Amino acid sequence: MSTVDQADGYTRSILVAIVLSVSGILASQFTTAPAFLLDPTLLESPADASNASTFVFLTLNFLGFFLVGGVYLWWTERSWEWLDLRRPSRRGWLYVLAGVFASIAFVIVVNTVATLLDLPSSENQVMELIGDDPTMVLLMIVVVFLFNAPAEEFLFRNVIQKRLYAAFSRTGAVVVTSLIFALVHIPAYGMAAGGGAAPLGAVGVSLAVVFGGSIIFGTLYAKTDNLFVPIAAHAAFNAIQFAILYLVLRFAPEELESATAVSVEAGLALLPL
Template identity: 80%
Template sequence: MSTVDQADGYARSVLVAVSLSIAGLLAAEFVTIPAFLLDPTLLESPGEASNASIFLLMTLNFLGFFLVGGLYLWWTERGWEWLDLRMPSRRGWKYVLAGVVGSIAFVMAVNVVATLFELPSSENQVMQLIGDDPNMVLLMIVIVFLFNAPAEEFLFRNVIQKRLYAAFSRMGAVIVTSVIFALVHIPAYALATDGSLAPLGAIGVSLAVVFGGSVIFGYLYARTDNLIVPTAAHAAFNAFQFAILYLVLQFAPEELENMMAVSVEFLTTLA
């Protein structure tokens, strides 16, 4: 297949983007099988699994995104030359800082609106694995920097968003990618901790945060053509959220319930 981008139809480009997203989720399901085989507790009672098992599960989960993105680049003969990887310039690091600050401000704004209109927010499934263990929160910060942000930004930004440039304007590609990114997070927010379906309003609030964050990171990539910029902003933002959660667990556990939604609104879906 040709490595040269040609004008492409909207429908075909979106179909490719959706297919890659679904393939990423399926790959994440498949590659996490060893973790469940090694520790069945992850399936039966995730909150009681060991930190080592949870770390392995999360690591394998994000490797599924790398696998799908890499296979797509190989199949389309784009190769690793397609990757936009280079050390950011001073301007690039300014975009990183702006992305982190903008993401934090956006989450705070959504929470203010949700509070004013008394809209609930659904809890991400990640919290079932973290529980109230501060050590697991620290491990999640490691996962965010090494696997979570790099995997998501690689697949959704440098593969899917960049592929959409063939049919859409850059901002159009950002919006389409963000819609898809939000939709694939539905499984992470749809179920309440008791297994019941979360309120639609709660799911909507959480997905609004995911969509907005994706628009911010997609814009950073569109402006810089450098994957490291949105990846660094994404990782720093999620690390900031987990840092808040760690401080709450360590010094104010009685406030944990009120901090849950703010701390983990924008985390990725679990396989």
């Protein structure tokens, strides 16, 4: 391949990846519309919305990722044979465990650095939706396993990252996918709850978690060529966080609830709301 052809391959692949990423985020905004019609409280005061409405909203939110990925496969005539989904081998399950431990370790490191540098904590819509309701926390575990992890990993790993293999090495595709994934989250984390720009440090912490998490899950997919592996690791990682939060909300003192919520919130930056 000539230098010009290679550059065109890089450019085209990156543009396709960006369009798919942005389309997934935008599609999620449209697919959630029925939830707002069902319960306008989701717009006015999300924490006061019913658990049923919140569950519907979260489910529809991730539907946009499935739609964009599916339409791309149909449009490019790749069909569902492009989907790398199968039962993991013993080696695959070991990669799942490695991914979970790596994710936990990474979030701990980010939290530690943020504490040492006295960086502000980022605001996460998931925590706003959950409030202090333990039941909603349990429902979030269901959402993570059935909708969040499958939808996100399908679009960003099996569609975008795999598409980038045509122009980049596998390591390069993981890095490029993760950079794009982090960049498309800037609007979500760049705006403070009361309006205006969010603190730069808080945005940096959130984007670091998003980028690092994507690197971990992307590497799992690159190593195994099995979408089930990053889905399982991603879902288990967030489920562990929600399980800890549930136990704290049910049994811990109020002071510990606040501290745990801040810690859990960093890892929940991986939920693209």
